[in-house]
Amino acid sequence: MPLFLPHFNIQKFNTLAVPAVADYFVSVQNDEELREALAFAKTEKLPLLILGGGSNIVLRADFPGLVIHVKTRGLDIVAENDEHVWLKVEAGENWHQLVEYTLDNGYYGLENLSLIPGSVGAAPIQNIGAYGVELKDVFAELAALNIQSGLMVTFTKESCQFGYRESIFKQALKDQYVITSVTLKLNKTPAVSLQYPALRTALANIPPREISPGQVSAAVIAIRQSKLPDPQTIPNVGSFFKNPVIPKGQFEVLRMQFPQLVSYPVDNLYIKLAAGWLIDQAGWRGRGIDGVRVHQDQALVLTNPDKREGKVILQLADRIIASVQEMFGVTLEMEPRVYP
Ligand SMILES: Cc1cc2nc3c(=O)[nH]c(=O)nc-3n(C[C@H](O)[C@H](O)[C@H](O)COP(=O)(O)OP(=O)(O)OC[C@H]3O[C@@H](n4cnc5c(N)ncnc54)[C@H](O)[C@@H]3O)c2cc1C
Secondary structure (H helix, E strand, C coil): CCCCEEEEECHHHCCCCCCCEEEEEEEECCHHHHHHHHHHHHHHCCCEEEECCCCCEEECCCEEEEEEEECCCCEEEEEECCCEEEEEEECCCEHHHHHHHHHHCCCECCHHHCCCCCECCCCCCCCCEECCEEHHHCEEEEEEEECCCCCEEEEEHHHHCCECCECHHHCCCCCCEEEEEEEEEEECCCCCCCCCHHHHHHCCCCCHHHCCHHHHHHHHHHHHHHHCCCCCCCCEEEECECCCEEEHHHHHHHHHHCCCCCEEECCCCEEEECHHHHHHHCCCCCCEECCEEECCCCCCEEECCCCCCHHHHHHHHHHHHHHHHHHHCCCCCECCEEEC
C-alpha cells in the first residue's frame, strides 16, 4: 500500500512554486499502487489531481482531494525493424532524461523536444511541441487507466485527437484517464527537422547535410536556456498562453492596423498569432502585479519570483487577457490547467 500523506504542502511539486496544501498526497511507483490510490480516492470520495512534474498547472487554492504523483519508471523496446524502434516508456519517467537516453542510444526524433520539463505521462495531454516538432510526430500509442472503470485502454494516435497543445485528454476525456505509458516510434537513421528559423540560424555554421540530431538537441538547449527562465531559479510554467489561431479575414484586417503583427501560417483558412508579441505590444513585458511578473525577455512567460498564491497569478493573467482583447480583439487562452 502506498503512503497517503495528509495535509501535504505541494509547493515543491509545482514549478510556479505556488504554496498550496493538498488534503492527501501519494506517490505511486507502479500500476498496482496507482490502482490502490484510485480506490482510496473512490472510497473517500476525493477529487483527484494526477501530477507529473507540475510544470503545466496553476494551483488556484489548496487542493481539497488526493494528489497522485506518478513516479512509475521503466523503458522497453517493444518492437524494432531496420528503420525504426518502438520504445515504451512509463509515465513517471522524466521527459528530458528520455530525450538524452534516445540520443545516447541512436534513436532519433526527440531532439527538437529537448529540455521540456515534466514527465512522459503528461506529454500527450497537450501534445508537447517545440522548434517545429510535436509529440504526435513520434507518437505510436499510449496506455491509460480509466479512473471510473479501472480498465486499461490503448489509445492510438488518431484516438488521442492531437492538435496544437491539445488532445482528447484536455477535451472530451478530461480527468477521466491516468496515462500509464507512452510508446514512441523513433528513427534509427538521423533525419533532423530544421524548419524552425532560430534553429537554422543557430546551426548556420554547419553544412545542413552534416547536422546531427545531437547538434540539434544542443542548439535547442542553448536557445531555450537563453530565452526561458529556469523554474528552479524563477518559478514559471513556460508559455502561459497558447498562440491564438484566427481566421485569415480577421488577420488581414488586423495587419492593416498593425503592420508588424507576428504570425505563422496554419492552413488556407487560419493564421496563428504570436501571443508573446501581442502581450508585449499591450505593454505588459517586464511588468506585473503583487510580485507576479511578465518575463522581461519573453512576454509569453509569467514568473512568480515571490512565490505568491495562484490567485494572484490568475489575476495577472486576466488583466493581460483583457488588455490584449481590448487592443487586438483577440482572446488569449491559457495553456496550463488550473486546479482546483
Ligand atoms: C520552463 C518551461 C518550458 C516549457 N516549455 C514547453 C514547450 O516548449 N512545449 C510544451 O509543449 N510545453 C512546455 N512546457 C510545459 C510543460 O513542460 C509540459 O506541458 C509538460 O508536458 C508538463 O509535464 P508535467 O509532468 O510537469 O505535467 P503536470 O504539470 O504535472 O500536469 C499537467 C497536466 O497533465 C495532467 N497529467 C500529468 N500526468 C498525467 C498522467 N500520467 N495521466 C493523466 N494526466 C496527467 C495533469 O493532471 C495536468 O492536467 C514548459 C514548462 C516550463 C516550466
